[in-house]
Amino acid sequence: MIRIMLCCSAGMSTSLLVRKMVDVANQRGLSVQIDAWGVSEFDAQFPNCQVVLLRPQVKYMLTTLSVKAATHGIPVQAINMTDYGMQRGDKVLDYALSLIEAAH
Numbered sequence: 001m002i003r004i005m006l007c008c009s010a011g012m013s014t015s016l017l018v019r020k021m022v023d024v025a026n027q028r029g030l031s032v033q034i035d036a037w038g039v040s041e042f043d044a045q046f047p048n049c050q051v052v053l054l055r056p057q058v059k060y061m062l063t064t065l066s067v068k069a070a071t072h073g074i075p076v077q078a079i080n081m082t083d084y085g086m087q088r089g090d091k092v093l094d095y096a097l098s099l100i101e102a103a104h
Contacts, residue, residue: 001031001032001033002025002030002031002032002033002050002097002100003032003033003034003048003049003050004021004032004033004034004035004049004050004051004052004053004093004096005034005035005036005037005045005046005048005049005051005052005053006018006034006035006036006037006052006053006054006055006079007036007037007038007039007042007052007053007054007055007058007065008036008037008038008039008054008055008057008058009038009039009055009057009058010038014036014055015036016087017036017079017084017087017089017092018034018035018036019089020087020088020089020090021034021089021092021093021096022034022089023089024089024090024093025093032093035049039058039061039065042065042068043068046065046068046069046072046074046076047072047074049074050074050100050103051074051075051076051077051096051099051100051103052065052069052074052075052076052077053076053077053078053079053092053095053096054076054077054078054079055078055079055084056078056079056080056081056084056085059078062076062077062078073103074103075099075100075102075103077095077099079092079095080092080095083095
């Protein structure tokens with residue numbers, strides 16, 4: 001199972017994008033678990049994931065969170081602002097999968 005974490009300020013605002021990503025994964029026959037968490041839950045949740053994507057509004061935390069996740073070999077990147085704004089679940093899922101592949 002592929003585990004993806006979306007990280008935003010509170011953990012609720014990315015729920016629509018999560019649903020769109022899950023829908024695309026299901027259409028492709030991929031086994032995924034995608035969860036949205038607030039940055040306050042980052043430390044507890046990131047070790048359970050293979051990649052962490054940050055909502056554009058918390059991109060300023062990229063360096064700090066990347067350093068923490070690097071200890072587990074987990075990539076952290078910001079979601080493209082246009083893809084986030086347009087709720088392009090397919091593009092964001094493809095990005096997450098490419099980061100997982102590059103890390104291994």
